[in-house]
Amino acid sequence: MSDNEIDNVELVSRQKKKFEMPHIYVILFVFSAIAAILTHFVPSGKYDRVLGPEGRTTIDATSYHLIEQTPVGVTDFLTAVPRGLIDAGEVVFFTFIIGGMFMVLRRTGIIEVAVDKLARKFANNGLLLIAVLTTTFAFIATLIGTPELSLVYIPVIMPLIIALGYDSITAAAIALCGTGAGFSAGVLNPINTGLGQKLSGLPVFSGMGLRSIVFVLAVTTVIFFVIRYAKKVKNNPSKSYVYEEDSEKRIEFNQIVGGTALTMSPRQKLAAYAMLILSAVLVYGVLKQGWFMVEMSGLFVIMGIVVGMIAGLKLTEICDGFNQGFKDVLMGAFIVGLARAVAVVLEDGNVMDTLVHSLGLLVGDLPPELAAVGMYFVQTAINFVISSGSxxxxxTMPIMAPLADLVGVTRQTAVLAYQLGDGFTHVLFPTSGYFMAALVIAGVPYQKWLRFFLPIFAVWAMIAIGSLIVAQLIGWS
Structure with missing residues (x-):
């Protein structure tokens, strides 16, 4: 082969390089720009807002009307990201506090000792641990909701998962997919199931049997895919999708488990007890007092300070720990604002209600056999711009519930379509703030998460479609 032919082969080879997905900043900025352009062409419209269950503001499904066009201008577009950060302030600061608090806990040495003990205990049963953790997180989410707790789970389990020979995607998947499956099925979840049924005029938590089946199927899917991937990484670490990103973590966390078992000093034991007590307070606050991100953030600040001081850290060391943690999750916090900016632009242009109204009309045109599945796809699309389950x-439910009556779908089925369309996409769409923050805490690029997660989502979608078809065939109510 001549030199020219070799050069041509090399040129073609360079041209055929694998496509690289743009940085998440670019993706979200493009979405915001597209949303801004849409406000110039999509008619502006509004539903009247009324008080719904428990004093929550909902919409009057019969009140949609066009209003004067309000396209987003240059100034509004330029300020969308800062306003997105402000609107998503709870998630932003929760992300910072989580990062800071866990860095302080790691500096106490408590995390290292706990990881050492658990890694030794599960050294030959790591896959069993994956199944147990995934099921536990899913069970909690299906009872109380709050998939945002994955932000808490990831930094707790990450050192252990790495020490057992797996990777960051494994840790992220256990937390994100576990909570996602449980939240979506919503067996006794007040945030999606309870509220959706109240808005639809159904007995709260009725129809538990079918939702329990969906829960088992969704969680089993997660366990299967995560264990399959984890085994591949365990056998050959270079097969990890985040092999390069995890290089420092492997050095850091694998050193935790040494030849001699680690033990806690008396002060560390007292600090560990204090952490357990404060964790119990957290559980009580979430379950009984309705705590969410603001309250949890405040408790985590106290936890970092109290546990750090009991363990023997100086105040300056505690402050430095918080600062280091803040730096580690800075990108995640900013991504939350970028994600929220998409919705901010659509709200400025008053086209959010128009999009919901139009998607609802599409479902109404479908034959009864396909209407339930159509509702699932509509809810999936809507979740891209309304990432909050409640x-x-x-x-949507004030629209979908009466629409279900018109097209011959039971309201119970309409609620399930909302649950699955909303919940499964929480760990797919980059406009989901807590999800993107969790990926940054885990150190997993969004592009590589998609490579891992899309097969799981495909199976979840089949479960959703199948369960809705069954619900329609049996007249589930």
């Missing part, structure tokens, strides 16, 4: 219920 927010999506308040906007």
């Amino acid at each position: 927010g999506q219920a308040l906007v």
Whole structure:
């Protein structure tokens, strides 16, 4: 082969390089720009807002009307990201506090000792641990909702998962997919199931049997795919999708488990007890007092300070720990604002209600056999711009419930379509703030998460479609 032919082969080879997905900043900025352009062409419209269950603001499904066009201008577009950061302030600061608090806990040495003990205990049963953790997180989410707790789970389990020979995607998947499956099925979840049924005039938590089946199928899917991937990484670490990103973590966390078992000093034991007590307070606050991100953030600040001081850290060391943690999750916090900016632009242009109204009309044109599945796809599309489960219920269910009556779908089935369309996409769409923050805490690029997660989502979609068809055939109510 001549030199020219070799050069041509090399040129073609360079041209055939694998496509690289743009940086998540670019993706979200493009979405915001597209949303801004849409406001110039999509008619502006509004539903009247009324008080719904428990004093929540919902919409009057019969009140949609066109209003004067309000296209987003240059100034509004330029300020969309800062306003997105402000609107998503709870998630932003929760992300910072989580990062800071866990860095302080790691500096106490408590995390290292706990990881050492668990890694030794599960050294030959790591796959069993994956199944147990995934099921536990899913069970909690299906009872109380709050998939945002994955932000708490990831930094807790990450050192252990790495020490057992797996990777960051494994840790992220256990937390994100576990909570996603449980939240979506919503066996006794007040945030999506309870609210959706109240808005639809159904007995709260009725129809538990079919939702329990969906829960088992969704969680089993997660366990199967995560264990399959984890085994591949364990056998050959270079097969990890985040092999390069995890290089420092492997050095850091694998050193935790040494030849001699680690033990806690008396002060560390007291600090560990204090952490357990404060964790119990957290559980009580979430379950009984309705705590969410603001309250949890405040408790985590106290936890970092109290546990750090008991363990023997100086105040300056505690502050430095918080600062280091803040730096580690800075990108995640900013991504939350970028994600929220898409919705901010659509709200500025008053086209959010128009999009919901139009999608609802599409479902109404489908034959009864396909209407339930159509509702699932509509809810999936809506979740891209309304990433809040309760927010999506308040906007869509007053429309979907009476629409279900018209097209011959039971309201119970309409609620399930909302649950699955909303919940499964929480760990897919980059406009989901807590999800993107969780990926950054885990150190997993969005592009590589998609490579891992899309097969799971495909199976979840088949479960959703199958369960809705069954619900329609049996007249589930």
